[in-house]
Amino acid sequence: MKTIFEKSVAGREGCWPCDGLAAEAYIPKELLREEEIGLPSAGELDVVRHFTKLSQRNFGVDGNFYPLGSCTMKYNPKFTEVVAAMPGFTRLHPVLPQLKGAGHLCQGALEVMYETERLLCEITGMHSYTLHPMAGAHGELTGVMLMAAYHKDKGNEKTKIIVPDSAHGTNPASAAIAGYEVISIESRDGIIDPEALREVLDDKVAGMMMTCPNTLGLFEKNLPEIVRMLREVDALLYYDGANLNAVMGKMRVGDVGFDIVHLNLHKTFATPHGGGGPGSGPVGVSERVAPYLPISRVQKLEDGQFFLDYDYPKSIGYVAPFYGNFGVYLKAYAYILRLGGTGLTRATENAVLAANYMRKRLEKHFEIPYNRTCMHEFVAGAVHQAEKGVRALDIAKALLDKGHHAPTIYFPLIVKECIMVEPTETENKATLDHFVDDLIAIAELTEADPEAVQKAPVTLPVTRLDETLAARGMVLTEDMGS
Amino acid sequence: MIPADLKYAKSHEWVRIDGDIATIGISEFAQEQLGDLTFVELPAVGDTFEQGAEFGSVESVKAASELYAPIGGEVVEINEELEDAPEKVNESPYDEGWLIKLKISGEPEGLLDADAYKALIESEAH
Amino acid sequence: MPYVPHTPDEVREMLATIGVGSIEDLFAEITEEMRPQSFDVPEGLSEMEVLSKLEGMAAKNATDRSSFLGAGFYDHYIPAAVDALTMRGEFYTAYTPYQPEASQGTLQAIFEYQTAVTRLLDMDCSNASVYDGGTALYEALMMAVRQTKRRKVVVSEALNPIYRVMLDSYTSNLHLEFVTVPHKKGKTDIEGIKAAIDDKTAALIVQNPNFFGSINDFTELFTAAREKKALSIMSCYPVLQTLLKTPGQMGADIAVAEGQSLGLPLSFGGPYLGIMTCTKKMVRQMPGRIVGRTEDTEGRTGYVLTLQAREQHIRRQKATSNICSNQSLCALRALVHICSLGEMGLKRAARLSIERAHLCAEKLTAIDGVEMLTNGPFGNEFAVALPKNAYEVITKLTERGYVPGFPLGRYYEGLENGLLVACTEKTSEEQIGILAEMMKGALR
Structure with missing residues (x-):
């Protein structure tokens, strides 16, 4: 499909034509750009048709089952968009509450922030939250910065952070970027082995980052012991909230001893992923870590008024220009109000039910390396299929031809030919069955005609794309390359 | 393919010693494991490395791997053709796909001969 | 429940396939010591109730003020x-x-x-x-x-x-x-x-x-x-x-x-x-x-x-x-946005914003005691020095429906009288005129 630049016609007016006003009247010529920019000149219908056609070349939850493991692609309720589009929110300039005596002009927005923080505290059992981090990985970095501030304030000399081998790649990357040495420990039988932890645990360890349930979809049942071990060396326990959808109402990370947690509101709390963002990654902390939270923090006065407080001398400072992705956590707030405590618990229960149901239905057809009760997701391995030359990648592509988005593949790294399935609670049984049936059919086709699977996809606008050519040729804009 | 006249590091670099000049590359096994290379990052002429130090990296679409000096020395030449043609490392790892030449300083330790290297990769493959 | 589609029959079927008696059985690994000490999240609301609650909260935000705030974040028209x-x-x-x-x-x-x-x-x-x-x-x-x-x-x-x-x-x-x-x-x-x-x-x-x-x-x-x-x-x-x-x-x-x-x-x-x-x-x-x-x-x-x-x-x-x-x-x-406006439209937005800001600067500096704080070329935003503390002026004008700009004193010591004023193509000449009048009044 041609790009909008290729469709551009010089001189064609967009929805707002130029009236010939000259900037030279105000700004000396030597400070102005001379040449044309090369932005598209297209009529409004040209633009509408171009982007409508582009959208039709995309899978999304609205149109396709999207069981992308670890990403919690649940349905995004439409009413939350109505909330986020309310002019009372969209028109608010972020510096408004910084003007003396103007806090009363944005009480509604401050209340949303305060209430969202209180709800997240109750859902996860943490003492306080910051809503500022703008995505999960950003929350992780904030969390590790909090860890560093805590230890520095206590005079602890800590240099290392422990990360299990099943962790998301962002965990070690966040720890390293904050200046820590990353120590990886091997899992045993799919979960953290307290013995392996004991071997690397010493008083240089600042903390450990873990996901629970972990990326294999398994619950870390040694959690209480792990908490005790870390407490002994004054190390903090960090909870990667990517998989919170598995435990709402069943476990609160604060109660079991986590000190820092980041949530992915775009996963658990149903805000749309938008093709890779914007997300929102609030960070919750235990009481002992609260003094270090980013500023500003929203507070409620006795008279019910809300204000922003910047007076936290131990704070790590500013991780966002203002208060984070307000327009995103506003939707999550609306979603939580809609579901309530019972609804959130039901979401978790049905997410776990769906994952186990699919796992059980698939166990005769695919290797399930940890075939026991899983939480909200499970991993399968295409090891039998690989013997026929059909790899996890091929199966993923064949699923696209059937109209499903593929599961996550080749992650976690510790499972061979890994296929990681997270159905979520919002898909009906017919959809789950349809997907399982299609996956079984692909396994059967692998036996009969492996080449057919290797050729997939054949029903989409493009067949497999040459990633090596892309990386070598490096054509990143219309102006690069030949 | 493991040429008998070369020495190998456990991190899969090979080294060919000619007087006080060492030519360095990565093994057939290493390039196969990485897949089609898309980028080779090399040091500048004049940089010096101890044995075992990181001197660059190679990237494919799905993997990246650091390169470690199998022998210490000063860089006297780099294979500039790899900038535009990283595939040479895949096509000809022991010849046209060489990476750098070092002026050797000090004796290398713990390098493997072809047989020992063959044993190493056989054990890694299992 | 909202957004959970399974009927009771389907749940039973799924549990039977898994081979467990209840959903709670799937959470057996979360032992008693790990269970929540509380989970006091209010009961859910209907879509209509949530919208009404949030409309109420949105109404507590005053977005009807004419604003000259910028500081790096601007209110341009969105097609x-x-x-x-x-x-x-x-x-x-x-x-x-x-x-x-x-x-x-x-x-x-x-x-x-x-x-x-x-x-x-x-x-x-x-x-x-x-x-x-x-x-x-x-x-x-x-x-x-x-x-x-x-x-x-x-x-x-x-x-x-x-x-x-x-x-x-x-x-x-x-x-x-x-x-x-x-x-x-x-x-x-x-x-x-x-x-x-x-x-x-x-x-x-x-x-x-x-x-x-x-x-x-x-x-x-x-x-x-x-x-x-x-x-x-x-x-x-x-x-x-x-x-x-x-x-x-x-x-x-x-x-x-x-x-x-x-x-x-x-x-x-x-x-x-x-x-x-x-x-x-x-x-x-x-x-x-x-x-x-x-x-x-x-x-x-x-x-x-x-x-x-x-x-x-x-x-x-x-x-x-x-x-x-x-x-x-x-x-x-x-x-x-870029494609909708097109190259010409985007340039027009920029030019209009610059024009309005220059008009605004002219009107404000015509007031006794108001001077340009920063001289030389500027675009759609400029800094003026007021004869009194900018915070006070902002508070006064904001009460009357006009947010005149950002107080430079918030970040720059010694610039407590500094006001940073921004315009975009949405700022009307009428609004600029009223701002200047109000400013004159506030400084009197």
Whole structure:
């Protein structure tokens, strides 16, 4: 499909034509750009048709089952968009509450922030939250910065952070970027082995980052012991909230001893992923870590008024220009109000039910390396299929031809030919069955005609794309390359 | 393919010693494991490395791997053709796909001969 | 329950397939000691009830004031097509394009976004965006530190102070040396910055127009930096960049911008858009997603995420950044905004904004005691010195329905009387007239 630049016609007016006003009247010529920019000149219908056609070349939850493991692609309720589009929110300039005596002009927005923080505290059992981090990985970095501030304030000399081998790649990357040495420990039988932890645990360890349930979809049942071990060396326990959808109402990370947690509101709390963002990654902390939270923090006065407080001398400072992705956590707030405590618990229960149901239905057809009760997701391995030359990648592509988005593949790294399935609670049984049936059919086709699977996809606008050519040729804009 | 006249590091670099000049590359096994290379990052002429130090990296679409000096020395030449043609490392790892030449300083330790290297990769493959 | 579709019969069937008696059996590994001590989340509401509650909260925000606030974040007009197109579920409810064949829409859109912003800033390469202008600046700084292997950074005090405090926070554990070169009555001190650059300097960071609205040509400064092998980082304002000399022309190595002004509502601070561009030489230091053009097995053009070996999911602790999400949908909004207005429309928005700001400056400085704080060329924002504390004036005018600008005293000691005033094409001449009248009254 041609790009909008290729469709551009010089001189064609967009929805707002130029009236010939000259900037030279105000700004000396030597400070102005001379040449044309090369932005598209297209009529409004040209633009509408171009982007409508582009959208039709995309899978999304609205149109396709999207069981992308670890990403919690649940349905995004439409009413939350109505909330986020309310002019009372969209028109608010972020510096408004910084003007003396103007806090009363944005009480509604401050209340949303305060209430969202209180709800997240109750859902996860943490003492306080910051809503500022703008995505999960950003929350992780904030969390590790909090860890560093805590230890520095206590005079602890800590240099290392422990990360299990099943962790998301962002965990070690966040720890390293904050200046820590990353120590990886091997899992045993799919979960953290307290013995392996004991071997690397010493008083240089600042903390450990873990996901629970972990990326294999398994619950870390040694959690209480792990908490005790870390407490002994004054190390903090960090909870990667990517998989919170598995435990709402069943476990609160604060109660079991986590000190820092980041949530992915775009996963658990149903805000749309938008093709890779914007997300929102609030960070919750235990009481002992609260003094270090980013500023500003929203507070409620006795008279019910809300204000922003910047007076936290131990704070790590500013991780966002203002208060984070307000327009995103506003939707999550609306979603939580809609579901309530019972609804959130039901979401978790049905997410776990769906994952186990699919796992059980698939166990005769695919290797399930940890075939026991899983939480909200499970991993399968295409090891039998690989013997026929059909790899996890091929199966993923064949699923696209059937109209499903593929599961996550080749992650976690510790499972061979890994296929990681997270159905979520919002898909009906017919959809789950349809997907399982299609996956079984692909396994059967692998036996009969492996080449057919290797050729997939054949029903989409493009067949497999040459990633090596892309990386070598490096054509990143219309102006690069030949 | 493991040429008998070369020495190998456990991190899969090979080294060919000619007087006080060492030519360095990565093994057939290493390039196969990485897949089609898309980028080779090399040091500048004049940089010096101890044995075992990181001197660059190679990237494919799905993997990246650091390169470690199998022998210490000063860089006297780099294979500039790899900038535009990283595939040479895949096509000809022991010849046209060489990476750098070092002026050797000090004796290398713990390098493997072809047989020992063959044993190493056989054990890694299992 | 909302959004959980299973009937009781289906639940029973599924449990039977699994071979357990109840859903609770699936949570057996969460032992009693790990169960919640409380879970006091209020009961759910109907859609109608939630909307009504939130409408009530939105009504407590005063968005009916005429506002001259800017400070890096501007209220430009957004064509209706932007919402209509970007709200399409195929874009809206997709994830990061890990399966390129099923994500050509997102991928091609990002490719077009990369093309649009590199042309706008006149740079070689762009990534698929980062969180916001401030984190873009932090990532740019880290690119420079990695590339040069140096640790000193020279920052103009006329860089948006909101970003300066962010840079401080992010780098507090990283042992970097910051040299902040004071502004000169709101102007970027080019000579001072030049003098501060030495052969230990990784990068200099400047902004155009700077926080006070003042416009510069940094060509000479960037040339001087290059002689010391230091990198030049410039933060800019995309709408005005349609008219102003570009970072590319000036010789910047990395150019970043807050992309909010390209089709994103103010929304109390986010979500926004971090635009990041650089020279081709720097592209491997770039954080985050990048889309490249390629071919499929039939030779057809297609798009994929590329140069992924830089990223956290492959490199883990050795990655260029920990960033995973971009602001994909915000980047899409910016692209649709640019395309809807077109090159001419975007230039018109910039020109009108500049025109209104100059009219506003003229009217305000005609008032006794009000002077330009920063002299010289400016765009759609300018700084004036009032004869009394700016906070007081702001409070007074805001009560009457006009927010006259941002108090410079919040970030700059000694500028307590300084007021930063911004206009866009949405600011009417009538509003400017009323502001001037009110100001006159407030200063009397």
